[in-house]
Amino acid sequence: MTKLTREGLERLREELRSGRRTGVATTRARLTVHLGTCGFASGAGKVLDAARQALEELAPDAVELATTGCAGLCCREPMATVEREGERPVKYADLDAAAIVDVVREHVLGGQVVEKYALAVGEETVA
Numbered sequence: 503m504t505k506l507t508r509e510g511l512e513r514l515r516e517e518l519r520s521g522r523r524t525g526v527a528t529t530r531a532r533l534t535v536h537l538g539t540c541g542f543a544s545g546a547g548k549v550l551d552a553a554r555q556a557l558e559e560l561a562p563d564a565v566e567l568a569t570t571g572c573a574g575l576c577c578r579e580p581m582a583t584v585e586r587e588g589e590r591p592v593k594y595a596d597l598d599a600a601a602i603v604d605v606v607r608e609h610v611l612g613g614q615v616v617e618k619y620a621l622a623v624g625e626e627t628v629a
Contacts, residue, residue, distance in 0.1 A: 538572025
């Protein structure tokens with residue numbers, strides 16, 4: 503398990519600020535990796551690295567790679583959300599590096615939900 507350090511968080515912040523996100527201006531899809539403390543403890547850093555590498559190799563200008571904080575289900579981390587233009591978002595759970603590459607290939611780029619890792623489809627709402 504990767505140790506969460508201040509230096510690691512600073513490096514991640516600088517990477518995100520420097521614009522090393524994938525294809526921000528021309529995207530039709532967004533992949534968001536949830537990076538709360540629980541996510542980091544569960545391996546979300548490795549998931550983010552694998553997602554970044556897969557997107558750089560397969561679709562460097564087609565997908566926005568973003569991060570956010572805790573998704574609210576610590577027991578199902580690491581988690582990510584896929585949003586494709588004109589489709590309902592899909593939240594994925596229990597991910598690892600290999601799983602996120604499958605999600606990138608099959609859902610983000612191919613349009614097919616990876617049911618094996620899919621947790622929920624649609625927006626969260628408050629009653």
